[in-house]
Amino acid sequence: xxxxxxxxxxxxxxxxxxxxxxxxxxxxxxxxxxxxxxxxxxxxxxxxxxxxxxxxxxxxxxxxxxxxxxxxxxxxxxxxxxxxxxxxxxxxxxxxxxxxxxxxxxxxxxxxxxxxxxxxxxxxxxxxxxxxxxxxxxxxxxxxxxxxxxxxxxxxxxxxxxxxxxxxxxxxxxxxxxxxxxxxxxxxxxxxxxxxxxxxxxxxxxxxxxxxxxxxxxxxxxxxxxxxxxxxxxxxxxxxxxxxxxxxxxxxxxxxxxxxxxxxxxxxxxx
Numbered sequence: 001x002x003x004x005x006x007x008x009x010x011x012x013x014x015x016x017x018x019x020x021x022x023x024x025x026x027x028x029x030x031x032x033x034x035x036x037x038x039x040x041x042x043x044x045x046x047x048x049x050x051x052x053x054x055x056x057x058x059x060x061x062x063x064x065x066x067x068x069x070x071x072x073x074x075x076x077x078x079x080x081x082x083x084x085x086x087x088x089x090x091x092x093x094x095x096x097x098x099x100x101x102x103x104x105x106x107x108x109x110x111x112x113x114x115x116x117x118x119x120x121x122x123x124x125x126x127x128x129x130x131x132x133x134x135x136x137x138x139x140x141x142x143x144x145x146x147x148x149x150x151x152x153x154x155x156x157x158x159x160x161x162x163x164x165x166x167x168x169x170x171x172x173x174x175x176x177x178x179x180x181x182x183x184x185x186x187x188x189x190x191x192x193x194x195x196x197x198x199x200x201x202x203x204x205x206x207x208x209x210x211x212x213x214x215x216x217x218x219x220x221x222x223x224x225x226x227x228x229x230x231x232x233x234x235x236x237x238x239x240x241x242x243x244x245x246x247x248x249x250x251x252x253x254x255x256x257x258x259x260x261x262x263x264x265x266x267x268x269x270x271x
Contacts, residue, residue, distance in 0.1 A: 009063075011054050011063045011064045012057065013054055013055045013056045013057045013059070013063065014031050014032065014054075014055050014059060015031070015052060015053070015054060015055075015066075016029035016030060016031040016036075016038070016052070016053050016054075016055050016059075017029060017030045017031075017050070017051075017052055017053075017171060017174050018047050018048065018049055018050060018051045018052075018053060018174070019035065019049065019170055019173070019174045019177075020049065021047070021048070021049065022037065025039055025040060025041055026038070026039060026040075027040055027047055027053075027062070029053065029055070030168060030169075030170040030171055030174060031055065031059060032168070033167070033168040033169055035169075035170055036059060036060075038053075038055060038059070038060055038061060038062055039060060039061050039062065040053070040061070040062035040065075041061075043062065043064075043065050044065070045065050045067065046065075047062065047065050048068065048181060049174065049177045049178060049181055050068045050174060050175065050177060050178020050179075050181055050182075051065055051066065051067055051068050051178075052066040052067065052068070053065050053066060054066060068178055068181075068182070081137075081141055082134055082137040082138045082141055083138060083141060083142075084098070084138050084142065086134070086138065087131055087134050087135065087138055088267060089267030089268040090130075090131055090135070090264060090265075090267055090268075091268070092265075093124075093131075093135060093262050093263070093264045093265075094135065094138070096260065096262045097122065097124075097135055097139055097260075097262060098139075098142065100119045100122055100259065100260040100262075101119060101122075101139055101142070101143060101195075101237060102142065102143070102146060103118075103119070104118040104119075118193070118237075119237055119259045119260060120228065120237065120238065120256075120257065120258075120259055121228060121237065121238040121239070121240070121257050121258040121259055121260075122237065122238070122239045122240070122258065122259065122260045122261075122262060123239075123240045123241075123242070123245070123253060123258050123260070123261045123262065124136070124239060124240065124241040124242075124262055124264050125242060125243075125245050125261060125262070125263050125264065126243060126263055126264035126265055127243050127265075127266065128243045130264045130265065130266055130267065131264060131267065132199075132241040132264050133197075133199055133241065135264065136156065136158075136195060136197040136199075136239055136241065137156065139195060139239075140155045140156035140195050140197075143155055143192060143193070143195065146192070147190060147191065147192040150190045154182070154185075154186045154189075154190075154194065155186060155190070155192075155194050155195060156194070156195050156197060157179050157182055157183060157194060157195070157196045157197065157236075158197050158199065159179060159196070159197065159198050159199065159204075160199045160200065161199060161200035161201075161203040161204065162203040162204060164176065164179075164204065165203075165204070165220075169219075170219075172204075172219075172220050172223075173219055173220060173223040176220065176223050176224055176227060177223065177227065179196055180196065180227040180236060182194070183196055183235055183236030184235055184236070186235065186236075187235020187236065188235070192235075193235045193236055193237050194235065194236050194237070195236070195237050195239055196236050196237070196238050196239070197239045197241065198238070198239070198240050198241065199241050200241065200242065200243075201240040201241060201242045201248065202242045202244045202245075202247040202248055204220060204224075205220065205221050205224060205240075205248055205249050205252055206221075206247055206248070206249065207247065207248070207249050207250070208221055208249055221249045221251070221252070224252065225251060225252070225257070228252075228257050229257070240252065240253075240258070
């Protein structure tokens with residue numbers, strides 16, 4: 001019955017997702033479908049929006065920061081290694097996408113002269129199976145090549161359809177904020193913008209007030225709009241791909257958020 005050693009603390013309690021940092025010691029988290037304010041002190045790494053944390057049994061104190069899952073919404077560097085020449089018959093779409101993404105670097109003098117800002121958002125519109133996802137992969141590869149092939153794996157944040165949707169209120173919004181936060185980190189580390197690619201985006205950003213769902217888009221769409229409005233300093237380019245542009249919320253496609261609308265038609269016969 002004697003003390004012979006000091007045990008490493010055993011962390012137990014519910015898992016939660018950071019939704020918002022309130023202050024230097026308080027954060028808002030989502031746990032079991034509810035929002036709570038919790039305290040965090042003495043952690044080895046300060047939590048950020050989108051991080052997964054472990055709470056104590058009373059759900060009031062963060063005991064361990066599990067960090068952000070960097071593998072989520074990511075593709076391996078080898079998988080996204082798609083070159084422009086690997087895509088046949090879409091010369092018009094390829095040229096438009098390259099100009100939109102790389103114009104700031106390749107035509108820096110003209111951009112400065114006419115006080116033109118870099119592209120914030122691009123919409124790839126067209127029938128399914130025509131290469132919209134391949135175009136995004138090729139664009140991410142080209143962006144990395146233009147900047148000494150650094151950060152190719154983190155340069156494409158790939159979110160498929162309704163992948164971010166869960167049954168818990170607030171989790172999709174936190175996942176969106178985490179994706180944009182990863183874009184900011186990429187820009188800070190590699191000094192060129194990441195591409196946040198939403199495939200089949202009509203599944204996430206449907207028209208608000210349509211009455212065709214539980215109206216989750218009433219909170220998801222405004223979160224995306226707020227993040228996009230702050231993109232000038234965040235270092236990310238948002239690319240929406242859809243074959244149902246009429247189903248998207250019109251505020252996403254307005255000028256100032258989406259700078260280029262590129263129609264991806266059926267590949268031409270002559271490749």
